[in-house]
Structures are given as structure tokens and as C-alpha cells.
Amino acid sequence: MSLDQELAGRTALVTGAGRGIGEAVVHALAGRGAAVLATDLAEEGIAALEKTYAGLVTARLLDVTDSTAVEELVAEAEHTLGPLDIAVNVAGILRGSPVADLKDEEWAATFAVNTHGVFHVSRSVSRRMTERGSGSIVTVASNAAGIPRTNMAAYAASKAAAVMFTKCLGLEVASRGVRCNTVSPGSTLTDMQRGMWAVGDEEAAARRVVEGDPATYRTGIPLGRIADPSDIADAVAFLVSDRARHITMHDLYVDGGATLRA
Template identity: 85%
Template sequence: MNPAPELTGRLALVTGAGRGIGEAVVHALVERGARVLATDVAPDGVRALALKYGGQVVARTLDVTDSQAVEALVAEAEDTLGPLDIVVNVAGVLRTSAVAELTDEDWAATFAVNTNGVFHVSRSVSRRMAGRGTGSIVTVASNAAGIPRTDMAAYAASKAAAVMFTKCLGLELAPLGVRCNTVSPGSTLTDMQRGMWPAGDAQVEAAAARRVIDGDPASYRTGIPLGRIADPSDIADAVAFLVSDRARHITLHDLYVDGGATLRA
């Protein structure tokens, strides 16, 4: 007999699950046997996942910036679906601007999702995991958290804060059996990445991708040594590893999945 998939019997909460990396994480976890509570501020994407996977995926609308809504959803999930074993914080926003032109609203909105949202979800679930003495929390951050980027100060700072928060949480929870790690992608072929490119046809998109791969000295940006932009599944596979028992002795770790783009600076 074939062994059961490695995440069989586990329940995961994924934020930002409606598209991009979050959607890919749902696919990866389900394929490994987990049940998933897929959440997003926009309902259509998570509803499609629930239709695709039936009872293995439950879809809920969630604004991670609303701490009361987060607490209510986590409480409901634990009452109706069972104890949460895995949390993956993926929900994120990107607003690009030079600092001199960066508005108060753009700064606040970026931190509200990328940092406060991670805090709200992780705090709520970790309280419950700590009492059970088991669990895994993964925050999807960015390699921009570890290296300066022009026109991305709010995004980079918010992701750096999310990384350090997750590490501090992991330090507090390690004696209680709960592991906390981060995955930091580089350029990944998502709507967020395409939103930074000129609008156009496939040829225009290919040229924009080539510039990312080659790098841009004018913006102090290295290229990607592996010569390709990541697929969302590349990030999801890293997340799936970190939440599995194969990573049982890994916590407080920040795993860069960027094809070597930051030269691990």
C-alpha cells in the first residue's frame, strides 16, 4: 500500500488564497493531503478552489487588517472544522513609489496588510497552537525585506517587519512546540509582478521578464542567476516543506526562494 500523503489529517489556514502564491499554496497543501481553510478579501478565487476540491477546501472571505474579523474566523474554524495545525500568511499588497512621493495612505495601507495582517492572524492562531503544544506558522515575505529596492520602501519595510515579527513569535513559541518560519520569494510570475510591467501582449511581457532576469544596474538591481522568474508553485513547494514533519527541527528560518537574485545579501 502507498503511504498516506504527508499532510493527511492536518487543517491549514491560508490567507491571500484567491490567486497567485496563495492559490498555489492551497494546491500544494491539498495535494499533500491537508484540508484547507482558504481565505481572501475577494471571494471569487477561494470559491473556485472550494468548487474544485469539494470538502477538502473551505472558502471564507477575510480582511486580515480587521483583527476582530480574524479572531471571529479563527474561533469559528476551530469550533466547526477542528484545530488548526498550519497557518500560511500570504495576503499582501504592493504600492510602488519613490519615498518623496509616497503618501501616508499608501504607507499605512501597505503595513495594514503586509505587517498588521500577519500579526492579527498569527496572534490569534498561535494562542491556540501553544495550548496544544504543536503547530506550524509560515509567513510569505519577500527578498525585498533583506535588500534595498528603489521605489519599494513601503513594501520592503513592511515585509522586513513581518519577517522579524515571525522570528520573534517563533522564539517565544519554540519551547511550546510551535514552529515559525518565513519564505522570501523574489520575482514570481503573479498579477503583482505583472502589475509592475508595461501593459501589452505576450511579446511585451516576455521583454519585461527578460529585463528582470538580466537585472537593471540603473535601479541597483541584480539579475536572477538561475535565469528564470519563479512560478508560484516554486514558492508553494517551499512552504509545503516547512510545514511538514520533514522540517520538524527548523524554526526561526527565513528561506529565500529567488533564484539567487539577492546573492543572499
Template identity: 90%
Template structure:
């Protein structure tokens, strides 16, 4: 079967789908034949995806920090569009502050989206997938979950928690045919990445990411380029496909070698 049909007949839920990696994941899954429920807190981006793909993409607003909203959306989706075969947790936020300046509100908000949101969505969909004996859940985390970074304690800790949660869930549901994996990107050309760069100095900022920064104990990128969101989306599409049918509890780093797998 060609890649453009490898997910035909399957229904996927994607969070954080309005831009960046989430938007690229929608393109990757829909481009492989899946029907995709594209969700985001903001409607604009997912509505544009729905318009672009016609009936193959359905746009919905969703606050992943609200467990009732998540459960209602999953129940509605399964009642109207059929069983969910795939769920991809992409919704995330970044708080870039040293711990001494990190407020209680920033810490709580980061975990509410990056960790609690993954829990709410994965719990809801896995309950249904296990009853059917099949399904695939992928959480998009970060290579910062495995390597300490300055000024990113809240983000890194929340992503590390999401990785371990997804692995623990995967262990519980594997005997019932559900696979759970994580994809951990490094620096990727998204609004989140650009938000950490010096305004008006994008080229130099990108070069510093590729070359690394010894002052902040950050390695460069051995492959010499910053990832495109499609690089991450292609990894997700592989993990939810039958080509990865014997892969679960895996954390796939897509970072050009930046962490040196330390």
C-alpha cells in the same frame, strides 16, 4: 509516506488564497492531504478552489487588517472544523512609489495588510497552537525585506517587519512546540509582478527582470528564470511538514539567487 498524504489529517489556514502564491499554497497543501481554509478579501478565487477540491477546501472571505474578523474566523474554524495545525500568511499588497511620492495612505495600507495582517493571524492561531503543544506558522515575505530596492520602500519595510515579527514569535513559542518560519520569494509570475511591467511588453519586461537593471541597482536572477508560484508553495509545504520538524526561526529565500544573499 508519499507526498500526496504527508499532511493528511491536518487543517491549514491560508490568507491571500484567491490567486498567485496563495492559490498555489492551497493547491500544495490540499494536494498533500490537508484540509485547507482558503481565505481572501475577494470571494471569487477561493470559491473556485472550494469547488475544485470539494470538502478538502473551505472558502471564506477575510480582511486580515480587521483583528476582530480574524479572531472570529479562527474561533469559528476551530469550533466547526477542528484545531488548526498550520497557518500560512500570504495576503499582501505592493505600493510601487519613490518615497518622495509615497502618500500617508499608501504607507498605512501597505503595513495594514503586509504587517498588521500577519500579526493578527499569527497571534490568533499561535495562542491556540501553544495550548496544544504543536503547530506551524509560515509567513510569505519577500527578498526585498533583506535588500534595498528603489520605489519599494513601503513594501520592503513592511515585509522586513513581518519577517522579524515572525522570528520573534517563533522564539517565544518554540518551547511549546510551535514552529515559525518565513519564505522570501524573489520575482514570481503573479498579478503583482505583472503589475510592475510595461503594458503590452511582457516578454521584454520579464527579460529585464532576469537580466537585472544597473540603473536601479537591481541584480538579475542567476538561475535565469522567474519563479512560478508553485516554486514558492513547495517551499511552504516543506516547512509546514514533519520533514522540517527541527527548523524554526528560518527565512528561506526562494529567488533563484537574485539577492546573492547579500
């Protein structure tokens, strides 16, 4: 079977689908034949995906921090779209600040989306997947979960928690045919990345990311380029496919070598 139809007949839930990596994941999955429930709070983005993939992508608003809303949507999706074979946790936020200046509400909001959201979605879908004896869950984390970053303590900690949660879930459900993996991107050209750059300084900022910044103890990117969202989405598409049928509890770094796997 060609890659453009390798996910035909499968149904996927993607959070954070309205832009960036989540949007790219929807393109990757739908482009391989999967029916996709694209969720986000960014209504315009998911509506555009529904229009592009008419009949294949269904757009729905979802706040992943609301466990009741997550459970209701998953139940509805299973009733109307069919059993969910795939779930991809992409929804995430970044609140960059030195720890001394980090506000309680910023810390709480970061964990509410990046960690609690992963828990809510994964718990809901895994309950159903284990009953059927099959399924694949992928959490998009960050290489910041594995190496310290200045001004990113809340983000890094929330992503590290999401990685370990996904691995623990993977261990619990492996015997019932469900695989759980994480994809950990490095710097990727998304709105989140651009939000850390000063206006009008994009070219120089991108160069600093690639070259590294000794002042912030940050290594560069050995491959010499910042990732496109599609680079991350292709890794996700591989992990949810049968080509990865013997891979679970794995954390796949897609960062051009930036962390040196430290």
C-alpha cells in the same frame, strides 16, 4: 508516506488564497491531504478552490487588517473544522513609488495588510497552537525585505517587519512545540509582478528582471528564470511538514539567487 498524503489529517488556514502564491499554497497543501480554510477578499478565486477540492477546501472571505474578523474566523474554524495545525500568511499588497511621492495612505495600507495582517493571524492561531503544544506558522515575505529596492520602500519595510515579527514569535513559542518560519520569494509570475510591467511589454520586462537592471541597482536572477507560484508553495509545504520538524525561525529565500544573499 508519499508526499501526496504527508499532510493528511491536518487543518490549515491560508490567507491571500484567491490568486497567485496563496492559490498555489492551497493547491500544495490540499494536494498533500490537508484540509484548508482558504481566505481572501477575492471571492471568485477562493470559491473556485472550494469547488476544485470539494470537501477538503473551505472558502471564507477575510480582511486580515480587521483583528476582530480574524479572531472570529479562527475561533469559528477551530469549532467547525477542528484545531488549526498550520497557518500560512500570504495576503499582501504592493504600492510602488519613490519615497518622495509615497502617500501616507499608501504607506499605511501596505503595513495594514503586510505587517498588521500577519500579526493578527499569527497571534490568534499561536495562542491556540501553544495550548495544544504543536503547530506551524509560515509567513510569505519577500527578498525585498533583505536588500534595498528602488520604488519599493513601503513594501520592503513592511515585509522586513513581518520577517522579524515571525522570528520573534518563533522564539517565544518554540518551547511549546510551535514552529514559525518565513519564505522570501524573489520575482514570481503573479498579478503583483505583472502589475509592475507596462501593458504590452511583458516579454521585455520579464527579460529585464532575469538579466538585472543596473539603472535601478538591481541584480538579475542567476538561475535564469522567474519563479512560478508553485516554487514558493512547495517551499511552504516543506516547512509545515514533519520533514522540517527541527526548523524554526528560518527565513528561506526562494529567488533563484537574485539577492546573492546580500
